[in-house]
Amino acid sequence: MTEEQFPQALSIAGSDSGGGAGMQADLKTIQSRHVFAATVLVAITAQNTLGVQQSLALPTAMIDAQFASLAADLQIRACKTGMLADVATVKAVVNNLKRYDFGPLTVDPVMIAKGGAPLLTEDAIAVVRDELLPLATLVTPNLPEAEKLSGLTITDQAAMRTAAKRLQALGAQNVIVKGGHLTHADSANDYVLLADGSDFWLPARRVDTVRTHGTGDTLSACITAELAKGRSLPSAIRTGKAYVEKAITDGILVGHGHGPLNHWAYPEDRDED
Numbered sequence: 001m002t003e004e005q006f007p008q009a010l011s012i013a014g015s016d017s018g019g020g021a022g023m024q025a026d027l028k029t030i031q032s033r034h035v036f037a038a039t040v041l042v043a044i045t046a047q048n049t050l051g052v053q054q055s056l057a058l059p060t061a062m063i064d065a066q067f068a069s070l071a072a073d074l075q076i077r078a079c080k081t082g083m084l085a086d087v088a089t090v091k092a093v094v095n096n097l098k099r100y101d102f103g104p105l106t107v108d109p110v111m112i113a114k115g116g117a118p119l120l121t122e123d124a125i126a127v128v129r130d131e132l133l134p135l136a137t138l139v140t141p142n143l144p145e146a147e148k149l150s151g152l153t154i155t156d157q158a159a160m161r162t163a164a165k166r167l168q169a170l171g172a173q174n175v176i177v178k179g180g181h182l183t184h185a186d187s188a189n190d191y192v193l194l195a196d197g198s199d200f201w202l203p204a205r206r207v208d209t210v211r212t213h214g215t216g217d218t219l220s221a222c223i224t225a226e227l228a229k230g231r232s233l234p235s236a237i238r239t240g241k242a243y244v245e246k247a248i249t250d251g252i253l254v255g256h257g258h259g260p261l262n263h264w265a266y267p268e269d270r271d272e273d
Ligand SMILES: Nc1ncnc2c1ncn2[C@@H]1O[C@H](COP(=O)(O)OP(=O)(O)OP(=O)(O)O)[C@@H](O)[C@H]1O
Pocket: 021, 112, 113, 114, 141, 142, 143, 178, 179, 180, 181, 188, 189, 190, 204, 205, 206, 207, 208, 209, 212, 213, 214, 215, 216, 217, 218, 219, 241, 244, 245, 248
């Protein structure tokens, strides 16, 4: 009898040397959900809570090699993408995701860091939209990303719903449009549109803080970890929202700018149904 493999999840992302966002946020989140985290590193940033000082995309042959290593040994049950840097990197990731079955894919279409630095070149946005979105089980754009991908202007909750429909029409099966950037509201409500057409809101009180570096990465990584454990998508999404809300609310002071989240805050034995 073969022993059952421990749940394994994969983060395909860039490194944030400051430790608050990107692959580091993914690792901390997945680890805290008691899922084994594997990584495909696609870019390196010299970054802290004040901004991104330098950025370097890795050679695509190195991306291919990391995917091949994982496919040859691990049993990845769910995966996510974060920073994908440029056209060549997005295409390399798309090709590998078509080659290997790493379970449900969550696409966090990271474009611009909190401090304003670009993490995806402008010409790569169309490649994400046309080639990566159709592979996505779930896409989790913030408002500016949803605008770029859908071509719509989003200033209220009605427009968030319209944008989600547009993203589904572009090929993503399920969509979360995150309301963190709707800064005129005192709430941080996210809109969820599922593959079967049903929808719901994830309500949250807006926390008045600058310590929100890596919120999007943390949300999508938590969802990915829950999916790797075999949780249903709605349950994984609710746990992700509760996890990120607690990680913002129980903040820690690190650095002098947009500080990171508290990845220990959400109880490790809890989840939302
Ligand atoms: N100030 C806040 N208070 C409460 N929840 C927030 C706040 N800011 C963001 N969130 C929540 O955090 C999650 C990520 O949202 P956001 O729109 O900030 O994504 P993002 O811009 O992709 O994040 P990042 O780029 O920092 O990783 C969402 O669930 C959002 O509602």
